[in-house]
Structures are given as C-alpha cells and as structure tokens.
Amino acid sequence: MVREVIKDIWAVGAIDWDRRLFDELIPLPDGTSYNAYLIKGSEKNILIDTVDPTKEKELLENLKSLNLKIDYLISLHAEQDHSGAIPKILELYPEAKLITNKKGKEFLMDLLLISEEKFITVEDNEKISLGNKTLQFIFTPWVHWPETMIAYLLEDKILFTCDLFGSHLATSDLFVKDKEKVYEAAKRYYAEIMMPFRSQIRNHLNKIKNLEIKMIAPSHGPIYSEPDFIINAYEDWISDKVKKEVVLVYVSMHNSTRVMAEFLISELINCGIKVIPFNLTKTDIGELAIASVDAATVLIGIPTVLTGPHPAALFVIYLLNILKPKTKYLGIFGSYGWGGKTLEFIKNFTTNLKIELLPPVLIKGYPKKDDFLLLKDLVEKIKEKLKALDF
Numbered sequence: 001m002v003r004e005v006i007k008d009i010w011a012v013g014a015i016d017w018d019r020r021l022f023d024e025l026i027p028l029p030d031g032t033s034y035n036a037y038l039i040k041g042s043e044k045n046i047l048i049d050t051v052d053p054t055k056e057k058e059l060l061e062n063l064k065s066l067n068l069k070i071d072y073l074i075s076l077h078a079e080q081d082h083s084g085a086i087p088k089i090l091e092l093y094p095e096a097k098l099i100t101n102k103k104g105k106e107f108l109m110d111l112l113l114i115s116e117e118k119f120i121t122v123e124d125n126e127k128i129s130l131g132n133k134t135l136q137f138i139f140t141p142w143v144h145w146p147e148t149m150i151a152y153l154l155e156d157k158i159l160f161t162c163d164l165f166g167s168h169l170a171t172s173d174l175f176v177k178d179k180e181k182v183y184e185a186a187k188r189y190y191a192e193i194m195m196p197f198r199s200q201i202r203n204h205l206n207k208i209k210n211l212e213i214k215m216i217a218p219s220h221g222p223i224y225s226e227p228d229f230i231i232n233a234y235e236d237w238i239s240d241k242v243k244k245e246v247v248l249v250y251v252s253m254h255n256s257t258r259v260m261a262e263f264l265i266s267e268l269i270n271c272g273i274k275v276i277p278f279n280l281t282k283t284d285i286g287e288l289a290i291a292s293v294d295a296a297t298v299l300i301g302i303p304t305v306l307t308g309p310h311p312a313a314l315f316v317i318y319l320l321n322i323l324k325p326k327t328k329y330l331g332i333f334g335s336y337g338w339g340g341k342t343l344e345f346i347k348n349f350t351t352n353l354k355i356e357l358l359p360p361v362l363i364k365g366y367p368k369k370d371d372f373l374l375l376k377d378l379v380e381k382i383k384e385k386l387k388a389l390d391f
Contacts, residue, residue, distance in 0.1 A: 002062045003174045005215075005223065006156060008040040008133075012047070012062040013219075014055035017170045022081075026192050027286045030185060031170025034081055035219045037160060038063065039153070041130025044071040047096075048151060048160050049219055050085035059085050060092065069093070072120075072128070074135075075100040076162035077148045078107035082219055087112055099128065101139065103147035127154075138207060140164060142200040144193050150208075157214040163193065164204070165230045167221030176222045179229060184290075185221060186230060190237050191289035195323045198238045205234065242296040242326055244386040246273055249288065250301025251280040251312045256335035256366045257301045263372060264299060264333065267379040273386065280312045285319065292325040296389060297358075297382055302346075304336035304362075309345050317349045324352050329385050331358035331378060335365060358382070 003011045013036040020028050034051035036059060045068050051059045063070070070093040075083050078100070086108065090096060098118045100108060105119045122128070124139040134154045141148060143164045151160040167185035176182045194201060216224040216231075224230050246268055252258035261277070268275040276291045292298060298320065302313040309317070313334075320327070330353065332346060343360060350357075361378055363371045 002065055010038045010066060011174060012036050012038045012059060014051050014058040015170050016055060022168065027284050028168050030168065032168040032220055033170055037217060038066060039130065039133060040068060041133045043131030045069055046072040046074060046130055048074045049076055049082045049162065050089055052081040053084035056085040056088055070096045072096060073098050074151060075104055075108060076150060077145060078104050078111060079145060080111065082162060083108060083112060087114060090118055101147060101149055107147055140204045142197045143204060144197055152211060157212050158217055159208065159213050160217045162219045165216055166218040169221045171222055173222050175225045182222060183233060186233060187293060188286050188290050191293050192286055195293065195325060201234065202238050237293055240326055242328060243294040244389065245295040246275045246297045246299060246382060247291045247295040248275055248299045249278045249280060249316050251303065251310050253303045257303045260333050260367055260375060261301045263375055264379065267376060271379060271383050273383065280316065289323060292320065292327060295327060296386055297329040297331065298327050299331040299333065302332060302334035302342055304340040304342055307340040309342045314345065317346060321350050321352045327355055329358055330355045332360040335363055
C-alpha cells in the first residue's frame with residue numbers, strides 16, 4: 001500500500017499487524033511498522049530505508065506501483081528491520097547507489113554482504129541534491145546503534161528520524177490521530193530501546209532545535225504532523241525529573257515475599273504514595289520498562305533460590321541496569337530459607353545505576369511481627385526521600 005505524505009513524497013513501507021516480539025525479547029502488543037519513504041526530485045529520486053526481510057515483497061510491490069527510477073537508497077540505520085531489503089533493492093535497481101556513513105557502511109557490509117562499490121559515504125551535516133530538493137544528513141550515534149543518523153529535507157522541512165521518536169504501533173493512520181495511544185506506544189519504545197542513551201539523545205535534540213520542522217517521519221509508527229508533540233515528550237523523558245511514584249516488582253515461591261509485597265503496597269497507598277505493582281509471573285516487561293521511565297523509587301521483592309536471588313528478579317535487576325532509568329532509590333525485600341548472597345548479587349548487577357540503595361528487608365521464612373515493623377520503616381524512609389525531592 002502506497003500513501004502520499006505530501007506531493008512527491010510517499011510512504012512505501014509495510015505494516016506488520018501480527019508481530020508480537022522484537023529481537024526475541026521486546027513484547028509488541030500493538031504490532032509495528034517498517035516505514036520507508038520515496039522522494040521524487042526534479043533530477044534524482046531517493047528511497048529512505050527499506051523494511052524487515054519478512055515484508056520485502058510488500059515494499060517491492062509498492063515501488064513497482066509508482067514506477068519510478070531509484071537513484072539513491074539511504075540507510076539511516078543498519079539494523080535489519082530497516083536494512084533487510086537493501087540487497088533486493090540494489091538487485092532490482094542496479095544503478096542505485098547506497099548512501100550511509102562510514103560506520104554504517106562497515107555494518108552493512110558485515111550484516112548483508114553488500115559489495116563496497118555500491119556505497120557513497122557521507123559526513124555529518126553533508127547535503128545531497130535531488131534537483132529541487134535537498135537532503136541534509138545529521139549524525140545521531142547511539143539512538144540506538146553507533147552508526148545511526150537522521151535526514152532533514154530542507155525545502156519541505158521534514159525530518160526523517162529512523163528509530164528516534166519511533167513507536168511500535170501497527171495502525172491504519174499514516175499520521176498521528178490518536179495522541180494518547182501513540183504517546184503510550186512511543187513511551188514504551190523509548191523505555192525499551194532509547195532509555196539507556198538519555199544523555200546522547202539530549203545532545204541530539206540540541207542539534208535539531210534550530211531546525212524548522214513541519215513533520216517528523218520515523219521508521220516505526222505513524223508520522224508526526226505536529227512535531228512538538230513527540231519532541232516535548234522526549235524532553236520530559238530524558239530530563240532528570242522523576243515522579244513521586246514507587247514501582248514495586250516481586251516474585252514469590254511460597255507466598256512469603258508476596259505477603260511482604262502486599263503489605264508494602266497497602267502501606268504506601270495509606271501514605272498517599274502512588275505505587276505501580278508488578279507480579280513477575282504475570283508481567284509484560286514492556287509495561288515495567290514504561291513505569292520505570294519516571295518513577296523515583298523501585299522496590300524489588302526477591303525470594304532466595306539456593307544461595308542467590310530468584311532468576312526472574314535477577315533478570316529485572318539486569319534489565320534495569322542496562323536500561324538505566326533515572327530512578328533515585330532502590331529498595332530490596334524478600335525471604336530466604338537458610339541464608340544467601342542476594343545483596344552481593346544486586347550490588348554487582350546495578351553498577352550502571354546512579355541510585356541510593358535503601359536499607360534492605362531480607363527475612364528468614366514467613367514474615368513475623370518484627371519483620372512487618374521493618375517494612376513499615378522502609379515505607380517511612382521512602383516517604384521521607386520522596387518528600388525531600390526538590391520539585
């Protein structure tokens with residue numbers, strides 16, 4: 001399906017309604033899209049990105065229906081959901097040159113075995129003319145690979161951002177219509193993929209702040225005809241500002257840790273603190289990532305397996321360590337049978353987090369009266385910490 005973005009610019013990618021897992025890790029409750037854009041210039045035509053290999057046929061049918069020569073093919077990002085159909089495009093359009101940067105060229109040669117003579121490499125802020133249209137390349141490394149870049153169409157003031165500002169959302173809307181739905185999908189996308197690179201994204205937003213942008217066209221999800229909508233959202237997410245919320249995550253084998261979690265939830269609510277609980281046996285990891293974007297505090301309930309933390313809880317700690325949310329405080333609670341090294345594991349797995357570790361509450365067996373008093377103390381400590389936040 002080909003859809004016109006504006007005159008002489010078409011969306012030629014594909015919607016993947018059925019995909020439910022990305023990178024064999026990230027849940028996709030709303031599917032996704034692989035956006036590619038064809039620009040017709042007075043002298044040259046250019047295709048920006050391709051699609052996942054599973055949707056190659058749809059891209060080729062879309063291009064065939066437009067019946068335009070392709071002079072240039074741009075790869076903004078070498079990951080296969082954007083680059084997977086490049087070899088076929090180069091086969092069908094043998095005169096086309098593949099434009100990327102030096103790092104992107106290296107990746108594409110390794111990942112897709114593309115021969116070196118097909119490439120044209122560009123530098124940061126370099127421009128290419130299509131005749132009546134000019135495309136400027138802006139390097140944006142680490143959103144979320146080291147070679148990523150974006151492209152700005154000067155005359156039409158459209159910013160093609162690949163993964164930046166994207167959302168895993170299969171929708172029939174070419175442009176954003178349901179802002180609430182897109183906001184949640186974009187926040188999930190940011191939480192799962194972009195959050196580890198907050199500082200880099202902050203720098204990249206500074207690079208584009210002086211551009212006049214009428215439209216943002218990402219490579220996943222609908223196009224933003226109101227760019228401030230997503231730029232303002234990102235400004236909030238990448239800031240150091242947190243919400244006075246507690247994300248409480250737990251897993252329990254024999255109910256001891258569950259009882260502690262339920263007690264903490266009740267006490268936090270009684271103190272007027274918003275708590276977002278997650279039982280790891282029933283949790284969408286993406287929802288947990290979304291909640292961690294803003295929360296000031298994370299509590300993790302961990303039963304001990306043999307001498308170490310339950311693997312499900314350890315996975316969450318590992319996940320938080322690589323996602324690097326702006327969380328200020330981390331609290332640990334849980335139950336053990338005869339002993340263990342849970343705290344040692346946690347300290348080793350949180351080296352990327354700039355957090356304060358609250359006094360842990362690790363008890364033997366089922367919680368007793370004195371144990372509940374320790375949990376009350378933990379809640380009071382959280383209350384004090386949240387009250388002291390400077391906002």
